[in-house]
């Protein structure tokens with residue numbers, strides 16, 4: 001248990017959004033520091049390393065992507081980016097450059113707080129800890145030690161690639177994974193652009209594990225970005 005509440009670094013030049021973030025974070029007793037430019041953010045982060053960063057991609061002095069790259073050189077804390085609706089490509093680039101999640105403006109306090117909780121939970125897992133061998137949520141159970149997948153206690157047959165895709169998503173439950181990341185993990189580095197593989201395998205996975213494949217409960221599409229496994 002941490003003695004202090006997690007420290008969050010807010011990097012956002014627009015005052016109304018900063019005010020909104022401030023109010024949202026205060027409701028959960030998070031501690032936070034604010035930066036209105038990239039330079040200031042990098043200085044603040046170095047002086048007092050945050051537990052989580054919220055980074056707006058459109059900053060007045062340096063490109064948000066550069067701030068992200070500079071922070072990622074040494075900072076392990078999760079970074080959630082804020083992007084505008086027309087910044088789809090930038091969002092994907094940021095995720096591939098080491099951002100952990102994104103929020104598209106406008107977003108709600110509930111959305112923001114949920115993303116922060118997931119990101120902090122991932123960060124706290126740490127690399128030294130043993131991972132659980134069984135993952136269960138709702139009526140789905142993935143037994144990683146025995147390579148078994150059960151839905152409502154019934155074993156489901158998955159092909160090796162379907163299994164790999166599902167377990168990759170499950171191991172990062174709650175986190176958005178880009179097309180490129182998933183293709184790399186499941187098919188290997190030579191297939192980084194073949195998003196149609198993903199669509200095909202995701203459709204068959206959904207048919208096998210979702211109650212209603214057209215309204216997935218676990219395997220969520222992040223339009224133009226990738227997929228996210230949501231656990232309850």
Ligand code: CA
Nearest residue numbers: 013056058059
């Ligand atoms: Ca901005």
